[in-house]
Amino acid sequence: MAPNFHSHGCSYHLFHEADSGQALDRNVLARIHYGTGLATSPDPREINVALPQTGGAPVAEVWRSHRPVEHGWADGLGYAHNGEVVFGHVRLDEHDLADLVRATARAYLRIDLLLRRLGYPCWLRMWNFLGHINHGEGDTERYRQFSQGRHNALALKPGFETRLPAATAIGTQEGGMTVYFLAARDPGAQVENPRQVSAFRYPAAYGPKSPSFSRGCLKHWADSSHLFVSGTASVVGHQTLHPGDLLAQLDETHRNFEALLGQASALEPAAGPFSAVGLKVYVRPGHDSPELLPRVRRLFGDQVPVLCLAGDICRRDLLLEIEGLFTATAHSVSLQAVA
């Protein structure tokens, strides 16, 4: 389905699960399966996320490399790398999460150690899936504890608020935590959204430590760029707009995408326009609507591959969150190709 071709970095694809029974070829960085009751694999590139897919035949998300990867397990983390990027993941079972703040901080420190050992110290994109993310009241809510642990780990890096990765944080019905991530040898550029207070500057009303992520991360490869757009919701300033109204939240989320893309384009005047490579739409279980997907397609374009997942959003009044991957080709490269 709608592959995008890059000769550098990595590329993103969706394949029907029915076609993905066979072993992974040498150029696969990671294959992510979404669903419940999934079988685990000894291949460190196979990742499971306990979120049901809604609508359509199930697909797997595949990240590919232009050249063969090296892969393995280290300290319980699965990884694959190609000289430019590393894709990896870690899984914690529920019994490891008794002290969620510490467990999260330790998981993030293990990731950081792996990335530095492999030589890919630059975090680009984090995906966090946490069971029962809205359980607990006030600052004991699991999302807030997760945020606190993540902050405790990332704040150890000098100047960390200028080098934060893009992120997604979504709740699963099964317990435990799965984190998967993409990092590089060389840094991307952090992009913030002019319509939104940066998440790392949220006031304490949202938790004792603000969420450590950027709204987007712009990464240049030799012949193209990727814009990794964080999970984006109906948040303007720092407040939730349209609580309880799924479709109004979608429209507001789309306005946030437009603003972020505008910001990234301003940072990247040499690049062509960004085009969407893929979107993931997360809807709180029980709040899906048949009107949603047609409206997503009308707003974002009907060609873009969309993966729809049922998952809890980290703020209780949010029903929807959308993340995206966009790409732009550098003008100078296309001119050289013509010459």
Ligand code: 3EB
């Ligand atoms: C928001 O804008 C919505 O804690 O990693 C979106 C994406 C959200 C990532 C995270 C949280 C996270 O605040 C929530």
